[in-house]
Amino acid sequence: MEFPFDVDALLPERITVLDQHLRPPARRPGTTTPARVDLQQQIMTIVDELGKASAKAQHLPAPITSASRMQSNRHVMYILKDTSARLAGKGAIVGFLKVGYKKLFVLDDREAHNEVEPLCILDFYIHESLQRHGHGRELFQYMLQKERVEPHQLAIDRPSQKLLKFLNKHYNLETTVPQVNNFVIFEGFFAHQHRPPATSLRATRHSCAAAVDPMPAAPARKLPPKRAEGDIKPYSSSDREFLKVAVEPPWPLNRAPRRATPPAHPPPRSSSLGNSPERGPLRPFVPEQELLRSLRLCPPHPTARLLLATDPGGSPAQRRRTSSLPRSDESRY
Numbered sequence: 001m002e003f004p005f006d007v008d009a010l011l012p013e014r015i016t017v018l019d020q021h022l023r024p025p026a027r028r029p030g031t032t033t034p035a036r037v038d039l040q041q042q043i044m045t046i047v048d049e050l051g052k053a054s055a056k057a058q059h060l061p062a063p064i065t066s067a068s069r070m071q072s073n074r075h076v077m078y079i080l081k082d083t084s085a086r087l088a089g090k091g092a093i094v095g096f097l098k099v100g101y102k103k104l105f106v107l108d109d110r111e112a113h114n115e116v117e118p119l120c121i122l123d124f125y126i127h128e129s130l131q132r133h134g135h136g137r138e139l140f141q142y143m144l145q146k147e148r149v150e151p152h153q154l155a156i157d158r159p160s161q162k163l164l165k166f167l168n169k170h171y172n173l174e175t176t177v178p179q180v181n182n183f184v185i186f187e188g189f190f191a192h193q194h195r196p197p198a199t200s201l202r203a204t205r206h207s208c209a210a211a212v213d214p215m216p217a218a219p220a221r222k223l224p225p226k227r228a229e230g231d232i233k234p235y236s237s238s239d240r241e242f243l244k245v246a247v248e249p250p251w252p253l254n255r256a257p258r259r260a261t262p263p264a265h266p267p268p269r270s271s272s273l274g275n276s277p278e279r280g281p282l283r284p285f286v287p288e289q290e291l292l293r294s295l296r297l298c299p300p301h302p303t304a305r306l307l308l309a310t311d312p313g314g315s316p317a318q319r320r321r322t323s324s325l326p327r328s329d330e331s332r333y
């Protein structure tokens with residue numbers, strides 16, 4: 001993957017590790033140094049373009065990797081450059097691997113819930129012309145060493161068939177532990193784990209069986225202070241969740257009749273993965289910020305204005321529905 005600037009000088013090492021600061025690495029001595037802001041812009045361009053290429057390769061409606069998403073998350077990106085290609089003296093990028101720690105609720109083989117925060121494989125892409133040449137393995141291996149984690153300790157966010165085959169071939173990962181979220185974990189995730197220091201891994205077990213089980217094999221990691229239960233969103237931490245946001249205007253603008261027909265091509269499911277779906281086409285994406293902006297700019301619908309003016313408490317049907325709710329339910333709205 002080529003760029004209109006000197007990738008080879010920008011990324012001196014074969015593998016570059018980027019975090020949320022997207023800092024340009026130190027350049028080789030003797031190379032001319034453009035303004036730092038230009039270098040950062042080039043890094044951002046690389047991240048954006050890699051994200052787009054990866055989304056295209058996975059048939060996703062929008063990239064899950066971008067410079068802005070990197071800056072707002074504590075993810076780490078490993079970028080592999082092509083050291084052999086001196087294409088017009090500018091070098092090229094082979095691909096990338098993005099990982100990050102995520103708080104997940106995962107089921108063990110007894111179907112007990114476990115709250116863990118494993119390292120997750122979030123996005124992985126090797127340029128089409130270079131796949132099946134060992135570059136993916138090189139990147140993955142480098143990441144495993146840097147993060148000091150074993151393959152079976154990882155959780156994978158909606159792996160593609162290619163990635164499942166890759167993990168099977170290189171790391172013998174085959175048998176999955178069925179989940180009800182988008183993450184795939186493999187046999188061994190809950191086993192063979194030395195007990196990490198109490199401060200570095202929080203894995204609360206929610207079953208009686210848990211009392212005798214070893215701690216989950218998620219890699220040790222310094223965790224932020226414990227958050228209130230309400231802040232934890234089980235089953236919703238997938239990086240791909242934002243692609244599925246159903247965009248619906250507020251009541252009463254949402255009352256148009258809905259089509260009852262199911263989609264022509266429901267997303268495929270892998271029987272070997274239990275409830276963990278493999279990638280399939282997701283619903284169209286509307287950026288959150290854009291949606292919020294348009295809602296703010298959008299004047300109230302005339303019908304809504306009329307209803308609000310004549311009936312501040314909502315329609316009789318609305319009032320009835322609200323007042324018949326038990327107190328405990330009301331407090332949730």
Ligand SMILES: CC(=O)SCCNC(=O)CCNC(=O)[C@H](O)C(C)(C)COP(=O)(O)OP(=O)(O)OC[C@H]1O[C@@H](n2cnc3c(N)ncnc32)[C@H](O)[C@@H]1OP(=O)(O)O
Binds near residue numbers: 160
């Ligand atoms: C959480 C996620 O990120 S899921 C998304 C994963 N990314 C994608 O699916 C994007 C498209 N695919 C790719 O970018 C790459 O194929 C990757 C990243 C999955 C693997 O990188 P590669 O450089 O191709 O892997 P590498 O050469 O080290 O290993 C090859 C092995 O990967 C698997 N593999 C790679 N490509 C394919 C393919 N087209 N079909 C089937 N298996 C494949 C196979 O096991 C293959 O071994 P084989 O050739 O003996 O059958």
